Amino acid sequence: MFSFFRKKSPAPVQPTVAAAPAPQTQPEIQQEPTPERLPEAVPAPTRSSWIDKLKAGLRKTGASIATVFTGTQIDDALYEDLEAALLMADTGVKATEHLLQDLKRRVKDSKTTDPAAVKVLLVESLTSLLTPLQKPLVIGRFKPTVIMVAGVNGAGKTTSIGKLTRHLAASNASVLLAAADTFRAAAREQLSVWADRTAVDIISQDGGDPAAVAFDAVSAGKARGRDVVLVDTAGRLPTQLHLMEELKKIKRVVQKTGPSSDSALPATGTEASSLPPHEVLLVIDGNTGQNALTQVKAFDDALGLTGLIVTKLDGTAKGGVLAAIARERPIPVYFIGVGEKLEDLETFNAREFAQALLA
Numbered sequence: 001m002f003s004f005f006r007k008k009s010p011a012p013v014q015p016t017v018a019a020a021p022a023p024q025t026q027p028e029i030q031q032e033p034t035p036e037r038l039p040e041a042v043p044a045p046t047r048s049s050w051i052d053k054l055k056a057g058l059r060k061t062g063a064s065i066a067t068v069f070t071g072t073q074i075d076d077a078l079y080e081d082l083e084a085a086l087l088m089a090d091t092g093v094k095a096t097e098h099l100l101q102d103l104k105r106r107v108k109d110s111k112t113t114d115p116a117a118v119k120v121l122l123v124e125s126l127t128s129l130l131t132p133l134q135k136p137l138v139i140g141r142f143k144p145t146v147i148m149v150a151g152v153n154g155a156g157k158t159t160s161i162g163k164l165t166r167h168l169a170a171s172n173a174s175v176l177l178a179a180a181d182t183f184r185a186a187a188r189e190q191l192s193v194w195a196d197r198t199a200v201d202i203i204s205q206d207g208g209d210p211a212a213v214a215f216d217a218v219s220a221g222k223a224r225g226r227d228v229v230l231v232d233t234a235g236r237l238p239t240q241l242h243l244m245e246e247l248k249k250i251k252r253v254v255q256k257t258g259p260s261s262d263s264a265l266p267a268t269g270t271e272a273s274s275l276p277p278h279e280v281l282l283v284i285d286g287n288t289g290q291n292a293l294t295q296v297k298a299f300d301d302a303l304g305l306t307g308l309i310v311t312k313l314d315g316t317a318k319g320g321v322l323a324a325i326a327r328e329r330p331i332p333v334y335f336i337g338v339g340e341k342l343e344d345l346e347t348f349n350a351r352e353f354a355q356a357l358l359a
Contacts, residue, residue: 050346053338055356057314061089062359069119074107078115082122089357090289092324099125099323123354129323130350135332137279137307139173142260144221144229146276148214149309150247150299151283153235156311158187160283160337161232162194163345164309167335169198173227178217179204180250181234191232197342201226210234210246211253218257218276231277238298247303251277279306281334286313292321296329311337314344319357 055062068081079100086096099122106121139145147164151157161177168175177195179202181187188204195202201224203217214231221229233250236243259274282299284292292310299305308331313319322333333348 047346050338050343051352051356053344054313054336054352055359057338058319058356059359061318061320061357064088065122065358066119069115071115074113074115074118078118079104086320086323088318089320090318090324091320092290092293092327095129095320095323095327098327099129102128119358123351123358126323126354126358127351129326130354132330133308133322133326133333134348134350135307135334136347137334139168139171139228142274142276142278144176144218144226144260144276145278146218146221146229146231146254146260147279147281148231148233148251148254148277148303149281149283150233150303151235152237152285152295155235155283155285155288156337157235157283158190158194158232159340160309160311160335160345161191161230162198163337163342164335165194165198165200165230166342167345168228169200174225175200175228175230176217176221176224176226177202178214178229178231180210180214180217180231182206182208182210182213187232187234211250214250215253215257218254222257222260229276238295238302244298244302247299251280251303280304281307281309282331283309283311286310286319286321286336289318289321290324293324293328296325296331300329300331305331307332307334309333309335309337309345310348314338319353322353 065082065085068078068085071078083096083100086099087093091099102125103118103122106125107118110117110121112118112121149157149161158181165175165177175198177191177200179188179191182205188206192202192204203213203220205213210233217231218229231250231254233247234243236247238244254277255275257276260276260278280303282296282305284295286292296305296308308325310322310333313336325331335345336348336353337345
């Protein structure tokens with residue numbers, strides 16, 4: 001099985017393959033017998049250089065919050081200024097109140113009198129809040145592992161699928177793409193480009209029913225022995241109720257393909273847990289502020305989200321919305337993106353993000 005997780009020291013950004021929980025004798029997924037189809041190895045930047053990109057993307061937020069700690073004393077004015085700075089960073093009212101209460105407790109317990117030290121304590125408080133979001137995306141428990149990806153128009157959904165495909169292929173997982181956004185020709189073309197760049201197969205249909213394309217792709221993934229089937233869906237706003245119903249239909253139809261093989265659990269009693277899709281991911285734009293939280297709630301209510309991909313944290317993003325999500329709808333953040341390049345998508349680490357946001 002594959003488990004994408006954060007590394008504590010600089011290392012190549014390709015996700016490390018690690019054993020998922022139990023049993024320890026789990027067989028490894030074999031590499032496809034056609035090596036010419038695998039993407040060429042591309043030198044990737046170190047984790048530390050990627051973190052530098054993240055810090056650069058969040059520098060405006062960090063600079064705004066940093067000014068709060070330039071005074072000479074810890075008083076009500078400092079906390080009021082910090083509250084305003086956190087709200088401006090899109091952390092939301094509930095998360096801001098939680099952070100301030102936790103920070104005051106930490107200041108009292110540490111007996112610190114230096115405003116600069118309060119910033120260090122705020123990093124700890126934010127890390128604690130974000131830690132529940134830091135969970136790995138595990139691939140390999142089911143074969144194929146079916147991942148359904150949703151998001152609003154312009155969030156970077158199709159691009160994120162291409163980047164995720166690179167991560168999976170780099171770990172020797174065989175991937176099949178499903179172009180279930182059948183109403184937008186550009187989406188199918190864009191996904192085809194990503195399929196070519198990452199040397200994976202794609203199931204596509206011109207103007208067909210999205211649910212039918214998803215069904216065919218999952219069926220093909222089972223027949224071809226693929227490790228992962230990634231299903232792209234049409235972008236839509238959560239207020240477009242008829243389109244949200246279409247997403248529900250795609251999920252229902254995919255479930256009709258039947259359980260995926262499950263080598264990690266006994267055959268008895270696993271039918272429900274092995275029904276695809278095994279992961280339902282939402283791609284959100286890190287620049288959309290509290291609207292991102294609204295999207296998370298709406299898509300989660302409709303589909304039952306299992307993870308998030310946060311994109312575009314590369315210049316204007318405030319980033320605090322992750323704190324709001326952690327407080328109000330703590331769905332795991334599997335990946336965050338800081339650019340358009342293939343290597344600009346990385347696994348989420350709570351402490352790294354807190355340090356970058358408050359740098």
